[in-house]
Amino acid sequence: MKLLVCLSKVPDTTTKITFAEEGKRFDENGVTFILNPYDEWYALVRALELKEAHGGTVTVIHVGPSANDAVIRKGLAIGADDAVRIDATQSSSLFIAKQISAFVEAEKGYDIIFTGKETINYNRSEVGAMIAEYLDQPFISFANHLEINGSTATLDREIDGGTEVVEVETPFVVSAAKGMAEQRIPNMKGIMMANKKPIKVVPPVPFDEIAVPVFYELPPAKSGVKLIDADNIEELVRLLHEEAKVI
Amino acid sequence: MVLLFAEVQQGNFKKTTLEAATYAAKTAELLGVASVAIVLGEAENAAELGLYGIQKVYQVRHDHLKNFDNQVGAIVLSAAAHQLEASVIVLSHTSNGKALAGRLAARWNAASISGATGLPTLKDGVLHVRKGMFSGKAIAEYALKSEHKVITVMGNALQPLQHGALASVETLSLEVPSPKIKIKEVKRVEGIVPLPEAELVVSAGRGLKGPENWGIVEELASALGATTACSRPVADSHWRPHHEHVGQTGVAIRPNLYIAIGISGAIQHLAGVNNSKTIVVINKDADAPFFKAADYGIVGDLFEIVPKFTAAVKKLKA
Ligand SMILES: Cc1cc2nc3c(=O)[nH]c(=O)nc-3n(C[C@H](O)[C@H](O)[C@H](O)COP(=O)(O)OP(=O)(O)OC[C@H]3O[C@@H](n4cnc5c(N)ncnc54)[C@H](O)[C@@H]3O)c2cc1C
Numbered sequence: 001m002k003l004l005v006c007l008s009k010v011p012d013t014t015t016k017i018t019f020a021e022e023g024k025r026f027d028e029n030g031v032t033f034i035l036n037p038y039d040e041w042y043a044l045v046r047a048l049e050l051k052e053a054h055g056g057t058v059t060v061i062h063v064g065p066s067a068n069d070a071v072i073r074k075g076l077a078i079g080a081d082d083a084v085r086i087d088a089t090q091s092s093s094l095f096i097a098k099q100i101s102a103f104v105e106a107e108k109g110y111d112i113i114f115t116g117k118e119t120i121n122y123n124r125s126e127v128g129a130m131i132a133e134y135l136d137q138p139f140i141s142f143a144n145h146l147e148i149n150g151s152t153a154t155l156d157r158e159i160d161g162g163t164e165v166v167e168v169e170t171p172f173v174v175s176a177a178k179g180m181a182e183q184r185i186p187n188m189k190g191i192m193m194a195n196k197k198p199i200k201v202v203p204p205v206p207f208d209e210i211a212v213p214v215f216y217e218l219p220p221a222k223s224g225v226k227l228i229d230a231d232n233i234e235e236l237v238r239l240l241h242e243e244a245k246v247i
Numbered sequence: 248m249v250l251l252f253a254e255v256q257q258g259n260f261k262k263t264t265l266e267a268a269t270y271a272a273k274t275a276e277l278l279g280v281a282s283v284a285i286v287l288g289e290a291e292n293a294a295e296l297g298l299y300g301i302q303k304v305y306q307v308r309h310d311h312l313k314n315f316d317n318q319v320g321a322i323v324l325s326a327a328a329h330q331l332e333a334s335v336i337v338l339s340h341t342s343n344g345k346a347l348a349g350r351l352a353a354r355w356n357a358a359s360i361s362g363a364t365g366l367p368t369l370k371d372g373v374l375h376v377r378k379g380m381f382s383g384k385a386i387a388e389y390a391l392k393s394e395h396k397v398i399t400v401m402g403n404a405l406q407p408l409q410h411g412a413l414a415s416v417e418t419l420s421l422e423v424p425s426p427k428i429k430i431k432e433v434k435r436v437e438g439i440v441p442l443p444e445a446e447l448v449v450s451a452g453r454g455l456k457g458p459e460n461w462g463i464v465e466e467l468a469s470a471l472g473a474t475t476a477c478s479r480p481v482a483d484s485h486w487r488p489h490h491e492h493v494g495q496t497g498v499a500i501r502p503n504l505y506i507a508i509g510i511s512g513a514i515q516h517l518a519g520v521n522n523s524k525t526i527v528v529i530n531k532d533a534d535a536p537f538f539k540a541a542d543y544g545i546v547g548d549l550f551e552i553v554p555k556f557t558a559a560v561k562k563l564k565a
Contacts, residue, residue: 013495013515017384037496093359094352120495120518121381124361129317129349138318138427141346144489154431158490159342160256160263160443162435168428178496179489210393211358214375217386219522225538230547236527237559239543244525246504247447247471247560 001056001148001170003047005080005114006100006131008036009064009071010121023215035074038116038176045181046146047114048079054148056111057081061103063096065089069199076194077186083197088204093122095207097130102205104135111170112153117142117177125175132173140166144179249275250333251284251301252324254344258291262444263339263400265299265407270400271337272300272411273366278374280334285327285419287320288312297414299407304416305331309423315343316426321350326421328355328395335374340399341443348399357395364404364501364522382495382518402443403501440474442493447473448502450493450520451481454509454530454549458486463553464508470560476500478510494519509549512537529553 011017012032020027034040047058060075062068063086072083086099104110113135118125125141132139144163145156151170156163158177186194228236240247251271254264268284275282283303284296293304307323324347328336336351338344340362352359360376364386367376374391376398442448449468455461461475468475475491482492493500495518505523509530510516517540520526528541529549538544545552 011381013518015381017381019385093349093361094356097349097353122361123379123382123499125345126349126352126359126361129346130353132318133321133350133353136318138316139346139350140428141317142342157342159433160261161439161441162433164430165432165434166428166430172427178492210356211360211389211391214388214390216380216388219383219386222526222540222542225528225541225544227544227546230545230552233545233552233555233559234562236543236545236556237563240504240525240527241563244504244542246525247563 001050001054001111002109003051003056003058003112003114004104004110005039005044005047005058005060005075006127007039007044007060007062007071007075008116008119009033009062009068010036010119013037013120017218019216023217026216033071035071036116036119038118040074040078041183042176042178042180043114043116044075044078044080045184046176047112048184049181050148059084061086061100063088063099063204072199073194074186076197077190078184079190081197083199084202085199086202086204090209092209092211093124093126093130095209097127097134098207099204101131101134103202104131113171113173115173115175117175128173128175135173138168138172139174140168140172141175142177143174144177146174146180248280248331248333249278249282249335249337250328250331251282251296252336252338252344252347253284253286253290253293253296253304254339254341255286255288255290258289260290260292260296262407263341263402266402266405267337267339267400268296268299268301269405269408270363270366270398274335274337277367277369278335283331284414285324287315287323293416294413297411298409300411301414304414305419306416307419307421307423311423311425314426314430316428317343317346317350318428319424319426320347321354323421323423325351325354327419334394335396335398338397338399340401344399348397352397355395355397356393357397358391358393359397360389360391361399362401363398364401366405367398379522382499383522384518401501403446403503436490442474442476442490442498442500445474445500446503447471448476448500448504448523449473449506449508450476450478450510451508452478452510453480455481455486461487463550463557467506467553467557467560470557470564473504473506478516507537508553510537511535512540
């Protein structure tokens with residue numbers, strides 16, 4: 001089986017978000033970047049498990065500049081066989097999806113393309129759907145379980161208020177949610193090996209950006225907590241009813 | 248024209264669809280164009296979208312639409328958008344809505360906003376839309392410069408607003424290919440409002456000590472008519488089901504009321520809940536970081552406070 005896992009680079013979850021140039025740019029100063037947890041913990045690990053059970057290869061792909069190689073190496077250290085980096089700095093969902101699907105069309109033969117269910121920075125959860133559309137393949141979003149038998153896959157996917165069990169033939173695109181696999185910590189050997197594995201660098205295909213961020217800002221700060229005495233819960237209920245008007 | 252994808256769940260529109268309808272109607276008003284909706288499959292109350300400002304509803308009926316598949320949905324919806332000459336497609340930010348929106352953006356070469364948190368504005372003739380970023384830690388404003396635009400509307404971003412009359416419903420015949428995905432089974436969590444739609448949420452963390460203690464949390468939730476949620480370690484230790492896990496790596500929510508019981512308020516937890524309109528924190532540790540993000544707080548032992556809270560809510564409702 002030929003498996004492709006899309007990796008994204010995101011600020012560490014503890015990052016204090018600040019913006020530079022009057023909100024025009026996310027301030028990367030002092031920010032630690034990590035592999036997007038959904039890509040790492042669920043998508044990549046499930047792809048590796050499938051390879052271990054059925055044979056094949058796991059390739060990781062990332063759209064970004066060479067400064068992002070550390071994130072790709074992490075994917076290789078966890079166990080991917082090889083990596084592709086599409087050398088570009090743009091970050092809109094359509095741009096990224098266009099690049100990845102152009103690579104897949106040129107390379108051919110991937111049975112399953114994995115993404116995480118969303119990135120924890122943009123929270124767009126669009127790229128998987130877009131890749132699927134560019135490639136005219138089925139897309140199973142928010143899958144928390146994936147089994148494969150020959151060319152038929154069975155997946156559980158989260159829908160609003162429940163779970164759907166679906167069956168689909170390869171090739172398809174899937175976005176991985178919590179539950180699809182368990183996080184793997186790379187070991188020393190994996191980390192050593194990762195430095196020897198190839199990262200193929202591919203130039204981007206031309207594509208015009210059509211949705212551009214104009215500015216960023218922080219949500220309005222809370223005005224401060226009103227503390228209520230533990231012996232006076234009725235006062236809290238009254239405030240929720242009369243002041244906040246939420247109950 | 249603004250085209251609403253009016254998502255149907257089990258034969259009906261959910262609140263998220265009505266919110267998206269309101270959003271579509273307001274966007275159409277801003278742009279000075281018509282607002283119409285498309286319904287795939289059967290919906291009992293299709294005409295009611297008119298109450299939310301939708302001027303006309305088109306219904307596509309076909310055997311292939313019995314179960315929703317995003318690949319089929321994208322083909323049908325973009326054909327409809329083409330036929331009706333729509334410039335903006337509005338969807339709700341649901342599991343299916345998100346998948347469909349991504350496909351549509353690619354198929355239609357549209358600028359897309361996933362999870363808009365407020366109504367659009369016009370600046371120099373360009374549509375601007377805001378969305379949350381970094382799991383609610385920030386807001387970004389985007390300029391949508393393309394001819395076609397796709398917007399999904401975050402749950403609870405606005406309230407459904409009734410200001411119209413019933414809409415006329417017309418059948419639209421379009422070619423509908425057969426889906427490549429077979430749905431084998433649908434398991435629904437019955438009787439509760441799913442977290443992304445919930446207006447009231449009662450959430451508990453490790454302070455509860457163990458799954459056997461959740462009775463007091465459930466009683467409070469049921470007195471309020473709220474949905475229950477939990478912190479990540481609670482779901483990870485299987486004290487509660489995974490779908491209750493909120494935060495940066497769980498569900499991101501923005502209910503009207505979020506009650507956090509025995510949750511410390513780690514940055515990753517706050518990321519998924521800090522857009523809630525009102526936050527109540529109950530914690531025995533006065534220095535718990537959650538108090539900084541709270542509107543109301545009670546310092547004390549949750550095992551004593553929560554049952555009293557439930558009793559006071561019942562008294563109010565009586
Ligand atoms: C990459 C990453 C992603 C993460 N994503 C998430 C996420 O999405 N969601 C999430 O929730 N966490 C997430 N976390 C974990 C997060 O950092 C915290 O560890 C977690 O939120 C803590 O859960 P908690 O508040 O239930 O437990 P604790 O931090 O242990 O807090 C328990 C609280 O209960 C209080 N308490 C104890 N007993 C009582 C009592 N009798 N009465 C009143 N109060 C009491 C304590 O004072 C304490 O404040 C993530 C972590 C990482 C590294």
